[in-house]
Amino acid sequence: MLPSSLQSFLSILLLSLGTHSSPTQHPLNTPKSSHLQFQLRHLHATGNNSRIIFKDVHTSSFAPLAPSSPSSDLTWSLPVRTSVTKRHRPKDLREFARARRRSRDLGESAILEWIEEDVDGPDVTDRGTVLELAKMTNNAYVEDDKNKEWYNIGDGWNHTRFGWEPDADGFRGHVFASTDNSTVILSIKGTSAGLFGGGGPTAKKDKLNDNLLFSCCCARISWQWTTVCDCYRGGGYSCDQTCLEGALAEESLFYPIGINLYNNLTYIYPHANIWVIGHSLGGALASLIGVTFGAPVVTFEAPGERMAARRLHLPSPPSTQHVTHFYHTADPIPMGVCTGPLSSCWLGGYAMESRCHLGRSAVFDTVTKLGWSVDVRTHGIVAIIDRLLSQEWEKGTWTDNSTDPNPDPSKDPGKDKDEGGSKGELPLALPEDDCVDCFSWEYQ
Structure with a gap:
């Protein structure tokens, strides 16, 4: 039973959706179009009291770039292609919570009993689709299209300014919906800090979540560091596992807030197929949420989140292949090498020690193929948008079947598609089967 305040809020929000152009909702398994159009529907943020803040975006907030614009339905026409994605979701979320x-x-x-089903997810072998999703993740960092860092993903339309609430200092991002409400995209903002190219009111909580989720033990790097929890047990590399898991269970952390937000979206869009995307910390959170609910996920430059999933005691579905990570080898954060006293992460107070990812990873080998140097400044989403996804690469530049022990030509992104799909411009997405996190530590 929803609290009365939440019921009232959602009632108002549902009524406001009527201002959009006659949405028709479809069952999860029957989206037919291979191309989708999206509108920005909601801004979301978290206040300093952990209260989730929604801001509904009305179509009246959009204005054409020119009076002669041919579009009249105030939608953004995005080249987002879909493909059939197999997912596993828990049959009963209450049983899922009890299992945790x-x-x-x-x-x-x-x-646990899992439901296996095919849904329309993003086509992660299509460069144009991945590029548009990356732009959506970038825009989760900025307030509106007046910011020079905003990517215009519209087709002749701009986003009118909507500010986040003054007390919003945590989990935030944007919500996009297709014109028929069949697909909703939750875009989650990543870390805002000077180290990663930004800052602002969320920086403190972003850093806390980074150090809890991606460090081996409470960001206990050396005696010089102030830890984020009291689980270190001395003796070199010894950590209290129960204590560590308790620290990750705090309700003020971003994962439970994200779960709450996702549940709100399923209430607002009960028949929609929800995708979750994000960059950096936002990407790791997107993956954790996607594994919880079986939602298709695309992330960019996300730190390894497999260790965090285990510490959060997320029951393991039969497969996590609905989660796809994109990152490159010059970024030390997803590679798990932003460590040591000379690293930028160390100097900035970030213990980014994890490197193992759930699902599959499509890794651009920019060090070998493009001669990039390993540098934390390549971690920003702009690097992957402008320098990788916006470029037209020769077929086969990033694909290498020799790295796959069981190559399947039908799943090779290098194989041409009949209708303008991928032409080998993206790396193969493969599971990180042999990856190990924090091998030097002992957990008691």
């Missing part, structure tokens, strides 16, 4: 508690409190695994 049982694993955390008793150290026992529970057998």
Whole structure:
């Protein structure tokens, strides 16, 4: 049963959706179009009291760039292609929550019933689609299109300014919806800090989440560091596992806030197919949310989140292939090498030690193929948008079947498609099967 205040809020929000052009909702498994059009529908943020703030964006907020614009429905025509994506979602989310508690409190695994189904997810072999999703993740960092860092993803339309609430200092981003409400995209902002090219009111909580989710033990790097929890047990590399998991269970952290937000979206769009995207910390959170609900996920330059998923006691579905990570080898953060006293992460107070990802990873080998130097300044989403995804690469530049022990030509992004799909311009997305995090540490 929803609290009365939330019911009132959602009622107002649902009524406001009527101002959009006659949306028709479809069952999850029956989206037919291979191309989607999206509108920015909501801004979301979190206040300093962990209250989720929604801002509905009305079509009246958009204005044409020129009076002669041929479009009259105030939509953004995005070249987003879909493809059939197999996912596994828990049959009962209450059982999912109970399984998490049982694993955390008793150290026992529970057998969950998972629903396997095919849904329309983003075509992660199509460069144009991945590029547009990357632009959406970039725009989650900025307030409106008046900011020079905003990417115009419209077709002759701009976004009118909508500010986030003054007390919003945490989890934030944008919500996009297709014109028929069949697909909704939740775009989550990543870390805002001078180290990664920004700053602002969310920087403190962003850093706390980074150091809890991606460090081996509470950001205990050396005696000089102030830890974010009291789980270090001395003796070199010894950490209290129960203490660490308790620290990640704090309700003020971003994962439970993201779960709450996703649930709100399913209430607003009960029949929509929801995708989750994000960059950096936002990408890792997108993956954790996607694994929880079975939502298709695309991330960019995300730190390894597999260790965080285990510490959060997320039950493992039969497959996480609906999660796709894009990153490049010159970025030390997703590669797990932004460590040591001479690294930028160390100097900035970030313990970015994890490197193992869930799902599949499509890795641009920019060090070998383009001669890039390993540099944290390449971590920003702009680098992957402007220098990789916006470029037309020769077929096969990034694909190498020799890295796949069981190559399947039908799944090779280098294979041409009949209708203008990928032409080998993206790396193969492969699971990180042999990856190990924090091998020097002992957990008690």
